[in-house]
Amino acid sequence: MIALKNDQLFRTKNYINGKWQAAISGKIIEVRNPFNQELVGKVPDMSIDECIEAIDAAHTAFETWSNFTAGKRAKILKKWYQLQLENVDDLAKILTIEQGKPLAEAKGEIRYGASFVEWFAEEAKRVY
Numbered sequence: 001m002i003a004l005k006n007d008q009l010f011r012t013k014n015y016i017n018g019k020w021q022a023a024i025s026g027k028i029i030e031v032r033n034p035f036n037q038e039l040v041g042k043v044p045d046m047s048i049d050e051c052i053e054a055i056d057a058a059h060t061a062f063e064t065w066s067n068f069t070a071g072k073r074a075k076i077l078k079k080w081y082q083l084q085l086e087n088v089d090d091l092a093k094i095l096t097i098e099q100g101k102p103l104a105e106a107k108g109e110i111r112y113g114a115s116f117v118e119w120f121a122e123e124a125k126r127v128y
Contacts (some may be wrong), residue, residue, distance in 0.1 A: 002040070002097055004090040012041045016050070017057035024050060034100035070124050077121035084114035 002010055013020035022028075027045035032038065046054070065073065084091065092106035101109075 002093060004093065006087055006090050009087055009090050010041070010094060012043055014044050014046060014050075014054065016054045017060075021050075023047065031098060033097050040097055070126075074121045074124040077117055077124060081114050081118040081121055084110060084117065088114075 004010060011020060013022050015021075021044065023044035023046050025045070025047060028042040029045045030042055031040045033040050044050075068076075088107055088110050091110045092103055095101065095106040095109065096103050099106075
């Protein structure tokens, strides 16, 4: 397990339709640190049917999201942005261990990605 301030950020299941799920088959994919080949974690190797279930759940969630007001969408996106910045150190550590990139580069990448979420949060207010 990776030493994190917020251990809730490191998940080894897939989030589908509101719950964390393992593969029904029990199959997993090992994720290894490219630097030293240490086992980082194991993630579910989902079947085609499980992937379709995830896509269907995402489609349903999008319908719900589409019915939110612009202000509510903006508020949710802004909260997501803030959570990314609050957890940048842990997220960067996960990214570094999983992909092998330098920690400073990983932090920059997290912040850069978060900036798009912030932009869309502000843009969401102007859509309607």
